[in-house]
Structure formats: C-alpha cells, structure tokens
Amino acid sequence: MKLVPKSPNGNPGKAEPLLSVGDSGFKKPVSRTRTIRIDFRNVAIAPESLMDKFVIRGGNPLVGSVRISGAKNAALPAMAAAILTDEPVILENIPDVRDIQTERNLLVSMGAEVELGYGRASHRTTISCNNLVNPEAAYELVKTMRASTLVLGPLLARMGRARVSQPGGCAIGARPIDLHIKGLERLGASIKQEHGYIEASADRLRGGHIIFDKITVTGTEDLMMAATLAEGETIMENCAREPEVVDLAALLTKMGAKISGAGTHTIRIHGVEKLHGARHRIIPDRIEAATFVIAAVLTGGDLQLINCDPSHLGSLIQKLEECGVSIKAGTDSMRVTNGHQLEAADISTEEFPGFPTDMQAQYMTLATQSQGTSIITENIFENRFMHAGELARMGANIKVKGSRAIVRGKTPLSSAAVQCSDLRASASLVIAALVADGETIIDRVYHIDRGYERIEEKLKGVGAQIRRIGEILPKRAAAPSVVA
Ligand code: EPU
Numbered sequence: 001m002k003l004v005p006k007s008p009n010g011n012p013g014k015a016e017p018l019l020s021v022g023d024s025g026f027k028k029p030v031s032r033t034r035t036i037r038i039d040f041r042n043v044a045i046a047p048e049s050l051m052d053k054f055v056i057r058g059g060n061p062l063v064g065s066v067r068i069s070g071a072k073n074a075a076l077p078a079m080a081a082a083i084l085t086d087e088p089v090i091l092e093n094i095p096d097v098r099d100i101q102t103e104r105n106l107l108v109s110m111g112a113e114v115e116l117g118y119g120r121a122s123h124r125t126t127i128s129c130n131n132l133v134n135p136e137a138a139y140e141l142v143k144t145m146r147a148s149t150l151v152l153g154p155l156l157a158r159m160g161r162a163r164v165s166q167p168g169g170c171a172i173g174a175r176p177i178d179l180h181i182k183g184l185e186r187l188g189a190s191i192k193q194e195h196g197y198i199e200a201s202a203d204r205l206r207g208g209h210i211i212f213d214k215i216t217v218t219g220t221e222d223l224m225m226a227a228t229l230a231e232g233e234t235i236m237e238n239c240a241r242e243p244e245v246v247d248l249a250a251l252l253t254k255m256g257a258k259i260s261g262a263g264t265h266t267i268r269i270h271g272v273e274k275l276h277g278a279r280h281r282i283i284p285d286r287i288e289a290a291t292f293v294i295a296a297v298l299t300g301g302d303l304q305l306i307n308c309d310p311s312h313l314g315s316l317i318q319k320l321e322e323c324g325v326s327i328k329a330g331t332d333s334m335r336v337t338n339g340h341q342l343e344a345a346d347i348s349t350e351e352f353p354g355f356p357t358d359m360q361a362q363y364m365t366l367a368t369q370s371q372g373t374s375i376i377t378e379n380i381f382e383n384r385f386m387h388a389g390e391l392a393r394m395g396a397n398i399k400v401k402g403s404r405a406i407v408r409g410k411t412p413l414s415s416a417a418v419q420c421s422d423l424r425a426s427a428s429l430v431i432a433a434l435v436a437d438g439e440t441i442i443d444r445v446y447h448i449d450r451g452y453e454r455i456e457e458k459l460k461g462v463g464a465q466i467r468r469i470g471e472i473l474p475k476r477a478a479a480p481s482v483v484a
Helices: 072-084 098-109 146-159 178-186 217-228 243-254 286-298 314-323 357-368 386-393 423-435 455-461
Strands: 019-022 033-039 053-057 063-067 089-092 113-116 125-128 161-165 190-194 197-201 209-211 233-237 258-260 267-270 278-281 302-306 326-329 333-337 370-377 397-401 404-409 417-419 439-443 465-469 481-483
Touching: 053 423, 063 455, 072 089, 072 098, 072 125, 072 146, 072 217, 072 243, 098 113, 098 146, 146 161, 146 178, 146 197, 146 217, 178 190, 178 197, 178 209, 178 217, 217 233, 217 243, 217 258, 217 267, 243 258, 243 278, 286 302, 286 314, 286 333, 286 357, 286 423, 314 326, 314 357, 357 370, 357 386, 357 397, 357 404, 357 423, 386 397, 386 417, 386 423, 417 423, 423 439, 423 455, 423 465, 455 465
Parallel strands: 019 113, 063 302, 089 278, 209 233, 417 439
Antiparallel strands: 019 033, 033 481, 053 439, 053 465, 089 125, 113 125, 161 197, 190 197, 233 267, 258 267, 302 333, 326 333, 370 404, 397 404
C-alpha cells in the first residue's frame, strides 16, 4: 500500500507536503529555509543504521557533565497536538531521535509542513497543519512506531475523520489500543476496524464521561487532545498522571484549550470551537536522565546531569538511596557519585509516580551489581524481560518467573556479543557493557537510536570507551533518500 498519494515526481501528497529545514520561526521569510523532499518509498527503515553496532570497553568511571535532551514521550504527543490547529506550533527542546523523525514523516505524509531549526535552534521544530490533505497513519509508519496512533484523536477532532493502522503486538507486550477506541466512541465517534485499519469518523465530537478501565499514558493523551475540540465538557477518570501528560496539557492550554486536573486521576476538559498556534518547550527526558544516573552509579563515577527535572525522578532517587547511592538534586540538575558497594532492593513497576517500567531494564543491570537478592516485578507490560537473557550471557544470575525476575548479586559481568530487543533493554545492555570486563559488542542499536539522542557521544564525553560501527555493506537503498 502506498503511504500517501504520489505526485508525478514521486513526492507525497496532492499538495506537495514539504519538510523544510531552516532557522525560520513562523514570522521569518520562508526563503531562509532550505527545503528538502523525502522519498517515502523507504521512509520507515534506514537499512544502513539497522546494521550499526556499539563496541564498548568497560571499566571507565563516568565523570563530568551530561546535558539531558527533551523527552521523546512528551515530544511525540506535542507534535500530534499541532494537528488540532491551522496555525503554526513551535516546539523547542525536541530530541533528535529516530521516533521524532518518524513522527515528522507521518505529519508530512498528511500534508503538514514541518520546519526544522539548525545550529543553535536544531532542537526546534515548527509544525503547520493548515493544509492537511490525508488524515491517515499508514501501516508502514505505525509498524515502526506505535505512538503514531496518537494522531487518531487529534485527526478526528480537527478533520472529522481518521484512518490509522492498528499497531499490532510489540516486543514488550500485546499493547492494544482498545481504550483509545472506547474513549473516542464515548465522545461520539463511529469506529470501524477492518483490513488492519481503524477508520473513525464524527461530525463533531461531543463531551462525555470516560473512565479508563486501566491507566494508559498515550490513551489519556489521545483522548485529552480529542476532547479539546469536542462540544461540551469531558470528564476523564483513572487518567495517567505522568509528567508527559502534564506537559501536553500545558501545551494544549497555551493553544487555547480549557483543561484542569492534568497530573491527577481526573481530568476535565471544556471543549472549544478552535485552537490556535503556540510556542512550547518540551520537558527534559526523565528516562534518559535516570539511565545516565544508573550508568554513573555502576561505573563508580561522579556525574552532573544538567537540564533535567529531578522532581520527575522521585521513585528512582528514593530506590537508589535505599541501595546506598548518594544523589544531590537541584531544581534542574543532579549530581550522582558512588564509591561504595550497592545493597540489593526490590522494585515493582507502577504508573507515575511509582517506579517507571521504562527504567526496569536499567535497574536490572544495577541489581546484578548489588549485594544480595533483588526481586523485580514488572506490572505494566507482560513481556518486558528480554534483556534478562542477554545480561545472563554477560554473567548475571537472573531467574525469570512470570512477571518477576530474581536477580542475585553481585556477579562480575564479562564482555560478550549481545543484541538489543527494545529501546530500554538496549540501554540496560549499554550500562552492563560499561561495567563489564573487556569489549562488548551490542547489535541492533537502532532500537536505542529511537529514543536516546547521540548516546555514544554523550557517554564518550564523560569518559566511556564506546564507538559505533556500521556493517560494511554496499549502501543500496539508504533511506529516507533526500532530494535537495
Ligand atoms: N493498554 C491496554 N489498552 C489500551 C492502552 C493500554 O490494555 O488501549 C495496556 C497496555 O497494554 C499496558 C498498559 O495498558 O499493559 C499501559 O500501557 P500505556 O498505554 O500506558 O503505554 P503507552 O501509552 O503505549 C507509554 C510510553 C511507553 C511507556 C508506557 C508506560 C509513549 C510514547 N510511550 O506507552 O514508553 O513504557 O507509556 O509508562 O509515551 C519507551 O519509551 O520505551 C516506552 C515504551
């Protein structure tokens, strides 16, 4: 199936949606931007980077300071929110990671104009959805990034229809989106599911009362966006309280939405006729920050994290203090030092403010280096222990029983060839390699590129021995191919 209708020159969309690159805010002349076109035939996967590996020699303490990027999981819904208005939305602190590129491609495939800043503004993007022609998220994009389904609510609210591929299962669990669908039906949408697609339509959504059967982060975000343009009031109960939900509500409020209660279990939204453009800075990535904290702890380093928000990391900080780690938290920075033996402590993943499932894998690496037995219980996803087998190949003593992993430490880790299975599992292997004896080769690092910005450069900057190598293959279909 084609991603978007092709014009005679092979570019997507009747209206020639363009991805512009440049330093222009929306008031500056368009001529100051460089315009490129993307060949969507190969947009989903870049084969050359699929072959990349990391080679890591362990043993160096991480010392120095690391700047934390913007949160991928806040940036993705924020970009989808731009669909809700025909005016430009300017987003700052956007991380330069593959999932963001996927979302840009998705928006462009619908007819949005997406400008990227460069130089000092390289983390800024301006999205204009004044000419959406194609309210569709095609399978080719959704299969590479489930969060593409975040466009469902905004498309339906703004355009009255949406066609979004069903995401299917993923490496960490089944991850259905039934709660998004049920919620949209409560707002008056009619939804058909056929040929692997969700086809939704509504003249105008109307406010309703939604009680989520289960707490869902992107479900809360999707429905919150849909309700901003619905007629009347929507009350959503059993909502996710993640900082990313709060950040999205802050952006929507700047766009003119009437929202209260974000960050609590009950969110109320008074629908408005129209939303307008806004400028917003994405919150720092709490999971990236926490990943660096654990890497610093395990390497016996002394690391300063800048541009982070320690108030989003309460459960992790508390747990690490229980293990014997010393952390000094400021308002937007943290310093972590560790020179002592870690003590084992159990964790159980929960929705925010509980211990994040997105830190479970990295914590498992830490547990292999703690004295005693740590029991790790995964409550959010049913298959999120893929890293355990790889860590065991490096010498860890881990037994997985259903939703529990029992880790006995401390065991020395030794280098091995290992393979990433998903984003956070990859991070746990990178951390393990930083403490392992010898040179570890980590395969399939495209998983880590989805959500960590230039992780190897950041680690190298604080003393790690890490390099990226690409498989030497003829560069056939490098993608997306860009026509200047
Ligand atoms: N669920 C349903 N039905 C739904 C939606 C969710 O049964 O309609 C279930 C899921 O299968 C899961 C649980 O509810 O068992 C929670 O899933 P949730 O919807 O909260 O996850 P998500 O919104 O798809 C986001 C993050 C994930 C993070 C989870 C949990 C984004 C783009 N993704 O996913 O991030 O693990 O919340 O905090 O925000 C990552 O960054 O590596 C990542 C996987």
